[in-house]
Amino acid sequence: MKPVDAVIIGYGWTGAIMAKELTDAGLSVLVLERGPERDTAPDFEYPRIADELKYAVRGDLWQPLAGETVTIRHKPGEIAVPYRQYGSFILGNGTGGAGAHWNGQQWRASPNDLRIRSVYEERYGKKFIPDDMSIQDYGISYEELEPYFDHFEKVTGVAGTAGGNPFEGKRSNPFPQQPMPPILSSQLFAKAARELGYQPFPVPAANSTAAYTNPYGVRMGPCNLCGYCEGFGCFLYSKAAPQTTIIPVLKGRSNLQVRHNSYVTRILLDSSGKLATGVRYIDANGKQVDQPAAMVVLASFQMNNVRMLLLSGIGKPYDPVTGKGVVGKNYAYQMVSSSTAFFDESVNMNPFIGAGAAGQQAIDDYNADHFDHGKHGFVGGAMIFAGATGGRPIVQMPLPPDAPRWGSGWKSAVRKHYAHSSSVATMGSVMSYRDRYLDLDPTYRDAHGVPLLRMTFDWHPNEYKMTAFTSARAGEIVSAMKPQRMSQHILKPGDSYDVRVYQSTHNTGGAIIGTNPSNSVLNRYSQCWDVPNVFVFGASSFPQNIGYNPTGLVAALTYFAAAKIRSTYLKTGGALVHA
Amino acid sequence: MSEIPLKRRDFLRGAAGFALASGVGVGVGVGATAATAGPQSKPYSPTYFTTAEWAFINAAVERLIPNDGNGPGGVDAGVPVFLDKQMQLPYGHGAYWYMQGPFHPETPPTLGYQLRQTPRELYRAGIALIDRAAVHAHKKPFAQLDAAQRDALLTQADQGHLPEDSLLAAAFFALLLRNTREGYFADPLYGGNRDMAAWKMVGFPGARADFTDFIDQQGRKYPYGPVAIDGSRG
Numbered sequence: 001m002k003p004v005d006a007v008i009i010g011y012g013w014t015g016a017i018m019a020k021e022l023t024d025a026g027l028s029v030l031v032l033e034r035g036p037e038r039d040t041a042p043d044f045e046y047p048r049i050a051d052e053l054k055y056a057v058r059g060d061l062w063q064p065l066a067g068e069t070v071t072i073r074h075k076p077g078e079i080a081v082p083y084r085q086y087g088s089f090i091l092g093n094g095t096g097g098a099g100a101h102w103n104g105q106q107w108r109a110s111p112n113d114l115r116i117r118s119v120y121e122e123r124y125g126k127k128f129i130p131d132d133m134s135i136q137d138y139g140i141s142y143e144e145l146e147p148y149f150d151h152f153e154k155v156t157g158v159a160g161t162a163g164g165n166p167f168e169g170k171r172s173n174p175f176p177q178q179p180m181p182p183i184l185s186s187q188l189f190a191k192a193a194r195e196l197g198y199q200p201f202p203v204p205a206a207n208s209t210a211a212y213t214n215p216y217g218v219r220m221g222p223c224n225l226c227g228y229c230e231g232f233g234c235f236l237y238s239k240a241a242p243q244t245t246i247i248p249v250l251k252g253r254s255n256l257q258v259r260h261n262s263y264v265t266r267i268l269l270d271s272s273g274k275l276a277t278g279v280r281y282i283d284a285n286g287k288q289v290d291q292p293a294a295m296v297v298l299a300s301f302q303m304n305n306v307r308m309l310l311l312s313g314i315g316k317p318y319d320p321v322t323g324k325g326v327v328g329k330n331y332a333y334q335m336v337s338s339s340t341a342f343f344d345e346s347v348n349m350n351p352f353i354g355a356g357a358a359g360q361q362a363i364d365d366y367n368a369d370h371f372d373h374g375k376h377g378f379v380g381g382a383m384i385f386a387g388a389t390g391g392r393p394i395v396q397m398p399l400p401p402d403a404p405r406w407g408s409g410w411k412s413a414v415r416k417h418y419a420h421s422s423s424v425a426t427m428g429s430v431m432s433y434r435d436r437y438l439d440l441d442p443t444y445r446d447a448h449g450v451p452l453l454r455m456t457f458d459w460h461p462n463e464y465k466m467t468a469f470t471s472a473r474a475g476e477i478v479s480a481m482k483p484q485r486m487s488q489h490i491l492k493p494g495d496s497y498d499v500r501v502y503q504s505t506h507n508t509g510g511a512i513i514g515t516n517p518s519n520s521v522l523n524r525y526s527q528c529w530d531v532p533n534v535f536v537f538g539a540s541s542f543p544q545n546i547g548y549n550p551t552g553l554v555a556a557l558t559y560f561a562a563a564k565i566r567s568t569y570l571k572t573g574g575a576l577v578h579a
Numbered sequence: 580m581s582e583i584p585l586k587r588r589d590f591l592r593g594a595a596g597f598a599l600a601s602g603v604g605v606g607v608g609v610g611a612t613a614a615t616a617g618p619q620s621k622p623y624s625p626t627y628f629t630t631a632e633w634a635f636i637n638a639a640v641e642r643l644i645p646n647d648g649n650g651p652g653g654v655d656a657g658v659p660v661f662l663d664k665q666m667q668l669p670y671g672h673g674a675y676w677y678m679q680g681p682f683h684p685e686t687p688p689t690l691g692y693q694l695r696q697t698p699r700e701l702y703r704a705g706i707a708l709i710d711r712a713a714v715h716a717h718k719k720p721f722a723q724l725d726a727a728q729r730d731a732l733l734t735q736a737d738q739g740h741l742p743e744d745s746l747l748a749a750a751f752f753a754l755l756l757r758n759t760r761e762g763y764f765a766d767p768l769y770g771g772n773r774d775m776a777a778w779k780m781v782g783f784p785g786a787r788a789d790f791t792d793f794i795d796q797q798g799r800k801y802p803y804g805p806v807a808i809d810g811s812r813g
Binding site: 046047048049050051052053057058059064065066068069072073074079081082083084085086087180181182183184187222224225226227228235347348350352353359391392393394397405406407408410411412414415418419443444445496497498499500 | 642643644645647649650670673674675676677678679681683686687688689690691692693730733737756759760761764765766768769777778780781782783784785786787788789790791793794795797798799800801806808810
């Protein structure tokens with residue numbers, strides 16, 4: 001194979017961003033995407049895309065688990081078993097990755113999310129953070145990332161209200177588009193929240209409100225609240241995805257090749273182990289290929305990034321007994337809760353009119369360190385939001401907990417509640433801990449015989465406290481919406497992590513950013529400490545999770561690194577931070 | 580599911596019917612009736628389920644979603660047809676699930692499905708198991724029991740209280756219930772939700788997927804009936 005300047009593994013958000021940045025810089029770039037090629041037309045065309053069973057239930061756009069999954073156990077020492085069917089989280093696949101079928105909630109991190117240990121130690125004292133909680137600062141400030149949050153908002157045409165969120169970090173520019181008007185469930189939430197003294201605001205939505213042309217010259221069209229966002233590709237070019245915002249300008253570039261159905265099995269290293277020489281992959285015909293490259297960009301989903309590092313012997317694997325090693329360290333997740341308002345049949349909620357983010361409203365008062373945690377005894381918090389993402393009736397059927405699960409009673413409940421309910425959710429941060437991590441499974445393998453990734457994860461007391469507090473606030477807002485009835489789903493101490501229930505695809509950690517090689521896999525420019533010509537992008541780099549959707553921060557970290565790679569690395573090579 | 584062809588011509592024909600129906604202010608277009616009358620006119624012959632299994636499926640679906648005053652029953656809506664078709668698709672063969680062993684069904688339920696059976700295998704084994712329990716208790720297969728007896732056996736399966744292989748029975752019941760809801764509410768192109776009756780019952784407009792005209796009319800009752808992927812109207 002002819003050597004290339006850079007090989008990029010994965011063609012989701014971060015792969016597309018790096019393909020743009022590196023080809024702009026004149027490099028010869030090869031993208032290897034494990035899944036099929038997918039574009040708005042023909043893959044997301046109406047009416048075929050409006051198929052709940054095919055996309056949101058079976059998951060035809062998701063990574064096929066038959067060939068590769070992860071194994072999961074609750075604690076070290078137990079047998080991990082495969083995640084055989086989709087439930088808790090969804091893995092992306094194909095052009096656009098998970099960014100093709102995400103919801104489009106595009107948040108910035110809070111400034112204090114990026115220096116979390118310092119913030120808590122300064123404000124509450126060192127003893128406030130439990131001994132086994134392994135959270136750490138990024139070593140990057142919000143101010144450094146701000147231009148890149150701003151740029152990605154312009155690329156994706158984010159609709160929002162500048163200043164709407166009183167807790168947001170300083171922004172250099174307003175959102176590029178005005179928000180959609182709130183849908184009814186959000187209107188009721190916002191009214192109730194205001195009555196309780198909060199300042200609700202539109203969720204920043206990567207759903208175009210109007211005809212919009214991004215800085216790359218790519219056009220987006222207005223969202224019509226079709227109700228088919230998460231799990232689906234957008235047939236209207238409204239929801240920002242790599243193929244609706246970046247990839248169109250990359251097509252036909254002479255210095256870019258994209259090979260689909262190309263499954264990378266390892267990053268190849270030279271005899272010193274300090275330099276990547278390329279990647280090994282299985283091509284669309286099942287043939288193994290070694291592709292030489294001067295630089296390797298690992299841009300796949302969080303779990304696949306961590307697995308690739310472990311399979312390639314890059315960085316020292318984390319050992320939960322000694323606390324030494326870094327690859328696989330600090331896996332974290334999110335803890336969500338829902339509070340559902342059941343109204344009488346005169347309130348027409350029309351839940352099918354909605355979008356993953358457009359028309360939704362939120363409050364941020366109990367997220368990050370926006371409130372005094374001193375008396376509450378937990379770290380972190382949750383963003384609280386309301387809206388409807390589609391009301392698709394197989395999956396999105398809110399019923400009171402006492403409704404029968406089948407029979408005539410079930411039918412009565414379905415008929416009574418489907419069109420007259422609305423939901424308020426909390427999206428809570430999850431901290432990282434010494435005994436929550438990722439490594440390679442000793443038993444289970446993928447379709448090519450390569451070991452699967454193994455997840456060791458369960459909730460910790462801090463998160464039960466966090467969700468009890470933030471869900472109680474959400475419940476107060478729902479009560480103020482004056483429904484006939486309310487029900488809440490809140491995880492409580494003793495509830496184990498349940499892989500059967502969809503919670504969030506905001507899996508983080510395992511290849512984290514930090515200030516030195518003893519606490520992280522990557523330096524602040526997402527460069528491997530141990531193999532400096534390997535860069536890793538994705539939520540795998542978050543040292544702990546946040547109470548927001550991760551895509552905004554993932555993209556900002558990628559653009560931040562890309563700028564440094566272009567200004568410095570391509571000239572000097574080698575380590576961008578000296579340990 | 581990729582082998583189910585999109586009937587583009589049907590969609591266009593349905594779209595034309597939609598315009599006509601809107602123009603004359605008729606709630607249910609003539610075209611819609613014509614488009615959906617065909618498949619109902621001859622009884623469906625199952626291709627995966629045996630005669631005995633088919634009797635079980637119809638009898639069980641009738642209890643999970645009975646025909647009552649609240650809307651269409653699961654059998655009337657074509658859910659058994661949906662289930663039989665699903666068994667023949669890649670889904671039924673387990674193509675959507677990671678099916679490599681070893682299998683550890685003894686792990687906590689929160690770690691998810693851990694049996695070795697594909698959906699079609701789970702149906703076959705689960706139906707046989709409940710039928711054996713029916714014969715043991717009542718000397719008759721499940722399909723010949725009265726509604727209360729069937730409900731009692733389904734409840735036992737659901738709660739893992741059948742004497743034989745309760746883990747498999749519970750897993751089968753969970754899958755049957757999940758698939759039954761799918762067939763009830765999925766697009767009619769998969770064989771269930773006949774005439775979009777389940778969508779009409781709850782007020783879901785199906786594949787309309789355009790609410791531009793309602794963005795500023797929040798709270799008003801949505802006035803239009805459902806549209807299916809093939810363009811037919813309910």
